[in-house]
Amino acid sequence: MTSHPIRDLTIIGGGPTGLFALFYAGMRGASAQIVDALPELGGQLTALYPEKYIFDVAGYPRVLAKDLVRNLTEQAKQFHQETGIPSHLGQRVAGLEEEDGHFVLVTETDRFPTRAVVIAAGIGAFSPRKLPQAFAAEWYGRGVDALVSTPESYRDRDVLIIGGGDSAFDWCAQLRDKAKSVTLVHRSDRFRAHAATVSEVQAAAAANDGKVAVHTFHEIDAIFGSERITGVRLKDVKTKATREIACDAVLPMLGYVSDLGTLLEWGLDIEKDEIKVSTSMETGRDGVYAAGDITTYAGKLKLIASGFSEAAIAVNQAVHWIYPDKKVAPGHSSNLAVFGQKDD
Ligand SMILES: Cc1cc2nc3c(=O)[nH]c(=O)nc-3n(C[C@H](O)[C@H](O)[C@H](O)COP(=O)(O)OP(=O)(O)OC[C@H]3O[C@@H](n4cnc5c(N)ncnc54)[C@H](O)[C@@H]3O)c2cc1C
Numbered sequence: 053m054t055s056h057p058i059r060d061l062t063i064i065g066g067g068p069t070g071l072f073a074l075f076y077a078g079m080r081g082a083s084a085q086i087v088d089a090l091p092e093l094g095g096q097l098t099a100l101y102p103e104k105y106i107f108d109v110a111g112y113p114r115v116l117a118k119d120l121v122r123n124l125t126e127q128a129k130q131f132h133q134e135t136g137i138p139s140h141l142g143q144r145v146a147g148l149e150e151e152d153g154h155f156v157l158v159t160e161t162d163r164f165p166t167r168a169v170v171i172a173a174g175i176g177a178f179s180p181r182k183l184p185q186a187f188a189a190e191w192y193g194r195g196v197d198a199l200v201s202t203p204e205s206y207r208d209r210d211v212l213i214i215g216g217g218d219s220a221f222d223w224c225a226q227l228r229d230k231a232k233s234v235t236l237v238h239r240s241d242r243f244r245a246h247a248a249t250v251s252e253v254q255a256a257a258a259a260n261d262g263k264v265a266v267h268t269f270h271e272i273d274a275i276f277g278s279e280r281i282t283g284v285r286l287k288d289v290k291t292k293a294t295r296e297i298a299c300d301a302v303l304p305m306l307g308y309v310s311d312l313g314t315l316l317e318w319g320l321d322i323e324k325d326e327i328k329v330s331t332s333m334e335t336g337r338d339g340v341y342a343a344g345d346i347t348t349y350a351g352k353l354k355l356i357a358s359g360f361s362e363a364a365i366a367v368n369q370a371v372h373w374i375y376p377d378k379k380v381a382p383g384h385s386s387n388l389a390v391f392g393q394k395d396d
Contacts, residue, residue: 053161053162053163054161054162054163055162055163055165056085056140056162056163056164056165057165058154058165058166058167059083059084059085059138059164059165059166059167060077060082060083060084060166060167060168060370060371060374061073061077061082061083061084061085061166061167061168061169061170061367061370061371061374062084062085062086062087062155062157062164062166062168062169062170063077063084063085063086063087063169063170063172064087064088064145064157064169064170064171064172064173064315065086065088065095065171065172065173065174065344065346066086066087066088066090066093066094066095066139066141066172067094067095067096067097067172067174067344067345067359068094068095068097068120068121068124068344068356068359068360069095069172069174069343069344069345069356069359069360069362069363070086070088070095070170070172070344070363071086071093071094071121071124071125071127071128072124072127072128072359072360072363072364073170073172073343073363073366073367074086074128074137074138075124075127075128075130075131076363076364076367076368076382077367077371078128078130078131078132078390079131079382079385079388079390079391080367080368080371080378080382081371081390082367082370082371082374084138085138085139085140085164085166086137086138086139086140087139087140087143087145087157087159087164088139088140088141088142088143089142089143089144089145089177089178089179090141090142090177090178091141091142091199092141093121093125093137093139093141094117094118094121095174096174096175096345097117097118097120097121097356098117098118098121099178099308100307100308101117101218102116102117102118102121102218102222103116103117103118103218103222103245103246103249104116104117104218104246105117106120106356108355108356108357109356109357110357120356125137140159140162140164143159143160143161143162144159144160144177144313145157145158145159145164145173145177145315146158146159146160146313146314147314148169148318148340151165154166154167155167155168155169155339155340157169167339167374168339168340168341168370168373168374169339169340169341169370170341170342170343170363170366170367170370171315171320171327171335171340171341171342171343171346172342172343172344172346172359172363173312173315173342173344173346174310174344174345174346175310175312175345175346176310176311176312176313176315177310177311177312177313178308178309178310179198179308179309179310179311180198180199180304180306180307180308181304181306181307181308181309182198182304182306183196183214183272183304183306185272185273187274187275188272188275188304191275191277191281191302194277194279194280194281195275195277195280195281195300195301195302196275196281196302196303196304197301197302197303198304200223200303203226203227203230204230206227206230206231206301207230207231208230208231208232209231209232209299209300209301210231210232210233210235210297210298210299210300210301211227211231211233211234211235211299211300211301211302211303212234212235212237212272212284212297212299212301212302212303213227213234213235213236213237213303213305214236214237214238214271214272214302214303214304214305214306215236215238215304215305215306215307216238216239216240216242216243216244216245217243217244217245217305217307218244218245218246218249219305219307220236220238220245220305221236221243221245221246221249221250221253222245222246222249223303223305224236224249224253224264225249225252225253228253228256228263228264231301232263233262233263233264233265233299234263234264234265235264235265235266235267235297235299236253236257236264236265236266236267237267237270237271237272237286238266238267238268238269238270239269239270239271239289240268240269241268241269253266254266267286269288269289269290270286270287270288270289271286271287271289272284272285272286272287272302273285273286273287273294275302276296280300281299281300281301281302282298282299282300283296283297283298283299284296284297284299284302285297312325312346318337318340319336319337320335320336320337320340320342321335321336323348324348326346326347326348327342327346327347327348328347328348328349329341329342329343329347329348329349329362330349331349331365332365332369333347333362333365333366333369334369338373339370339373339374341366341367341369341370342362342366343359343362343363343365343366344358344359344362344363345359347362364382368380368381368382
């Protein structure tokens with residue numbers, strides 16, 4: 053187990069709520085870090101709809117989800133210029149322990165001591181949805197990759213991407229210049245992806261130069277190889293005709309499943325798989341606050357805008373709880389010395 057240095061605040065979840073909480077902690081002079089199960093920051097915005105426009109975030113007439121995540125990251129980063137965003141990704145928090153007067157958040161491999169906790173876990177920890185075909189299970193790690201972490205590792209390889217959403221098309225578009233070939237396979241001809249990316253991939257397939265192919269109404273029917281994958285058999289879901297394709301990497305892009313896991317057993321006020329919070333974002337356990345989609349209260353709206361406000365309340369309360377001489381109210385950012393203004 054790797055044990056990390058203690059922080060004032062540890063934020064579970066790096067979605068928009070968690071990212072704004074990280075910024076707010078910096079503004080209040082509290083040390084903080086994010087722990088997230090996903091390999092990238094941004095929560096639902098990154099995992100589910102990076103290319104969609106959002107129209108109801110204050111100050112933006114419209115903003116692409118991925119651009120909002122980038123800006124939130126930039127905003128939080130101003131307090132961490134030298135070290136970069138303090139985030140621990142690919143780490144799913146499973147335990148909340150108490151030790152020597154502070155908390156410890158526990159993942160499979162790491163321990164994160166912390167004086168207070170902000171739970172911004174949204175709809176739970178995401179993990180990539182696996183291929184439903186039983187025969188596929190043994191090929192994970194031997195050619196089937198659940199996540200793309202290093203695009204460069206697909207250089208000069210024959211890649212098969214399964215799915216019809218944004219992730220499938222985005223990776224098809226991104227890998228087509230690196231990989232020897234990219235084949236996209238989807239069970240229907242209806243795509244849930246950004247129209248411009250669909251057009252780009254379809255145009256590349258129409259060039260018929262062996263670099264990009266799209267097979268609609270097909271699904272994977274068998275995987276071949278010994279140590280690693282060397283090819284797959286595809287089946288036409290309408291005619292049942294099959295064809296074999298050589299490939300050495302299979303990337304299922306089938307979306308994510310989310311799971312709240314053990315979080316519901318931490319002695320918090322839980323109502324229908326959500327954390328019932330007070331107007332101060334208290335959870336029923338001293339020193340543990342919550343914000344964003346994971347919370348419930350009368351009149352709750354599951355929106356990014358609500359998450360921002362709740363993050364500010366949770367962090368201000370947590371800072372005051374840890375350091376009672378620090379006020380709950382932060383003052384106006386336009387007056388704060390931390391931003392180089394004079395009336396702190
Ligand atoms: C398709 C779609 C379109 C949407 N459009 C809009 C819109 O136009 N406007 C709007 O306001 N809202 C929109 N939403 C809703 C919005 O995305 C959510 O309200 C927002 O993402 C909530 O942010 P969050 O940070 O609270 O949670 P999330 O974004 O869900 O982030 C939570 C993070 O916590 C992590 N996590 C959870 N449990 C653990 C754990 N145990 N350990 C480690 N990490 C954990 C997850 O991996 C995740 O990254 C949309 C949602 C969808 C799906």
